[in-house]
Amino acid sequence: MSSSNSPAFKRRNFLRTAAAGAGVLLTGAPLHKAIAQSGAPALVTSDRLRPQLPSGVMSGDITRDKAIIWSRADRPSRMVVEYASNENFQDAHTLQGPLALSGSDYSARVDLTGLPSGQTVFYRVRFQDIQNPSVYSAPLSGSLLIPGGAERDITFAFSGDEAGQGWGINEAWGGYRIYETMRRFKPDFFIHSGDQIYADGVIEKEVRLDDGTLWQNLVTPAKSKVAETLDDYRGNFAYNLLDANKLRFAAEVPFLVQWDDHEVRNNWYPGQKIGAAEKRYQERDLSTLAVNAKRAMFEYNPFRIEPSDPERVYRMFNYGPLLEVFMLDERSYRGANSSNRQGVLTQDAAFLGAAQLRWIKQALLRSRSTWKVIASDMPISIVVPDLNPDVPQGTFEAWANNDHGKPLGRELEVADLLKFIKQHDIKNVVWVTADVHYASATYYMPEKASFTDFKPFWEFVGGPLHAGTFGPGEIDRTFGPDVRYVSIPSDMKQNRPPSELLQFFGVGKIDAKSKVMTVSLHDIDGKDLFKIDLHPEV
The missing domain is CATH 3.60.21.70 (Alkaline phosphatase D (PhoD))
Structure with missing residues (x-):
């Protein structure tokens, strides 16, 4: 059982809270209803007009102070990643990522560097519509644990x-x-x-x-x-x-x-x-x-x-x-x-x-x-x-x-x-x-x-x-x-x-x-x- 202060506990609590805030069911749900979402702004734009993220979010190739964040949109758009060392995204960094275009099947990735050793990093991914720059997708959230230090299993x-x-x-x-x-x-x-x-x-x-x-x-x-x-x-x-x-x-x-x-x-x-x-x-x-x-x-x-x-x-x-x-x-x-x-x-x-x-x-x-x-x-x-x-x-x-x-x-x-x-x-x-x-x-x-x-x-x-x-x-x-x-x-x-x-x-x-x-x-x-x-x- 993880303690309430452990990185693993914080990571999962963040994703549960994010999902609950967006009304998302995390178990037994069909595909698109089961993706953890968080911090979505008021729906000024109809959801059907926003970029959609049909393949969720993923991290990988993580080593010491680096990690790749990946996602995919359904139309030409720009990937935007927020990340922080706390689940409330206080003092979060925002990174304007690459364009997601048909040449990559609308997939995109960013390479986060300078991440805090041995800490959990929380991230949110949005895509900005190229044709309508004021329109963003609803965010999808994830987390990862950065390696480092000999004190942690x-x-x-x-x-x-x-x-x-x-x-x-x-x-x-x-x-x-x-x-x-x-x-x-x-x-x-x-x-x-x-x-x-x-x-x-x-x-x-x-x-x-x-x-x-x-x-x-x-x-x-x-x-x-x-x-x-x-x-x-x-x-x-x-x-x-x-x-x-x-x-x-x-x-x-x-x-x-x-x-x-x-x-x-x-x-x-x-x-x-x-x-x-x-x-x-x-x-x-x-x-x-x-x-x-x-x-x-x-x-x-x-x-x-x-x-x-x-x-x-x-x-x-x-x-x-x-x-x-x-x-x-x-x-x-x-x-x-x-x-x-x-x-x-x-x-x-x-x-x-x-x-x-x-x-x-x-x-x-x-x-x-x-x-x-x-x-x-x-x-x-x-x-x-x-x-x-x-x-x-x-x-x-x-x-x-x-x-x-x-x-x-x-x-x-x-x-x-x-x-x-x-x-x-x-x-x-x-x-x-x-x-x-x-x-x-x-x-x-x-x-x-x-x-x-x-x-x-x-x-x-x-x-x-x-x-x-x-x-x-x-x-x-x-x-x-x-x-x-x-x-x-x-x-x-x-x-x-x-x-x-x-x-x-x-x-x-x-x-x-x-x-x-x-x-x-x-x-x-x-x-x-x-x-x-x-x-x-x-």
């Missing part, structure tokens, strides 16, 4: 895999219920480990379940076909922001986002061509589709754009002396999916690619934080075959090649990175990931491995957030994985719907005094499934 959540396999927003069932469950854990930030959309997955109005009942989806034109155009991909991201639970969560919890395959198409890699067996696509070039997908992903997420490399997905976030987070990109630089048994680390065997591999090594080496969390969009030892009809049998999608022997193919990058961590005695590295649609906890042990030149470490898998449940997968033994927990039975029927409650996420909590990181895995209702205290190596 840090809590974060992680998961992935959202709106997959045709399981969309079923408002009668409660929508994306897992977001509300995660919100109750009061995380300081959320790592979305990819498959944020399923651009290759159509959502039908109704799906008949095994018991004969109907799962009823909210449907939109963009989710009624596979995504190919920029507007198709935009519509996929917009779809997930129709869920009241996600909107509420996003207003309170900053996002750190990476991508995996379904943001573009199942198991894609650069340069790939869609084969003749796949009939749904007019555009056959995956690199063209990836350009559209990445642009939409950047438009619909609170990414901080790197000026020297504006399309870069891999990045790092410093949360002070306790934690640093390293987000990987395992899509943009990979070689073609193959049998994954190359004996030399060339571009054909790349997963991270040479530049990113150098970056993660040097970033880990420079880190002075106790814990280093590597967010990987795919697990290390769970075997993920590429089962697309246009690839040969025995093709692999992830790191592992299922031969259990010395590192080959993409495993060469893992071996290189793990060896570097050991050689430089980089301590307390933990991996978090998703992708495989079940949760697991694995301890990697050199004494059980074919490749032994590494320090033991943990890898935790979350997901799915709201998608079909699959698995468990086969395990490649190259790096000595000791699987300590799996969230589903070994004989489970595949593609289980969210209604069977097999949706999962993880939580990491670092105690500021002891520096112990407690990692736990949870189901859709928040039940503890697995928990372990990781004591830092000093």
Whole structure:
């Protein structure tokens, strides 16, 4: 239970008060009625004439004294952000943000800097109509906690895999219920480990379940076909922001986002061509589709754009002396999916690619934080075959090649990175990931491995957030994985719907005094499934 003076309590009390002041219901409400609003001026202008904010507000890419604030309007307008260190907005700062125009699907962001370390920041977003500058949208409110100081515990959540396999927003069932469950854990930030959309997955109005009942989806034109155009991909991201639970969560919890395959198409890699067996696509070039997908992903997420490399997905976030987070990109630089048994680390065997591999090594080496969390969009030892009809049998999608022997193919990058961590005695590295649609906890042990030149470490898998449940997968033994927990039975029927409650996420909590990181895995209702205290190596 948070004390009445804690940052987390103030943050949530602010959002509850803001919602109550605007007459907004925060639980069980349809989409647009569930967005927290506050401080709206007297309605001189009819609401229908004001700019609307159909996708809520979101913060992200938060580090030390910076945070991105994101939102989206429905027409040409200018983003305006007020922010303060108190929920009454006394002595608030006002920042005139960028124009929201059709070229960004009316999305906009501001990069707040110089924020107070270790404090809650409250913000309000309005959009000013370009055609009628005296007309503003009603404000939407959010809050975030700025990292800093060694005196405060840090809590974060992680998961992935959202709106997959045709399981969309079923408002009668409660929508994306897992977001509300995660919100109750009061995380300081959320790592979305990819498959944020399923651009290759159509959502039908109704799906008949095994018991004969109907799962009823909210449907939109963009989710009624596979995504190919920029507007198709935009519509996929917009779809997930129709869920009241996600909107509420996003207003309170900053996002750190990476991508995996379904943001573009199942198991894609650069340069790939869609084969003749796949009939749904007019555009056959995956690199063209990836350009559209990445642009939409950047438009619909609170990414901080790197000026020297504006399309870069891999990045790092410093949360002070306790934690640093390293987000990987395992899509943009990979070689073609193959049998994954190359004996030399060339571009054909790349997963991270040479530049990113150098970056993660040097970033880990420079880190002075106790814990280093590597967010990987795919697990290390769970075997993920590429089962697309246009690839040969025995093709692999992830790191592992299922031969259990010395590192080959993409495993060469893992071996290189793990060896570097050991050689430089980089301590307390933990991996978090998703992708495989079940949760697991694995301890990697050199004494059980074919490749032994590494320090033991943990890898935790979350997901799915709201998608079909699959698995468990086969395990490649190259790096000595000791699987300590799996969230589903070994004989489970595949593609289980969210209604069977097999949706999962993880939580990491670092105690500021002891520096112990407690990692736990949870189901859709928040039940503890697995928990372990990781004591830092000093």
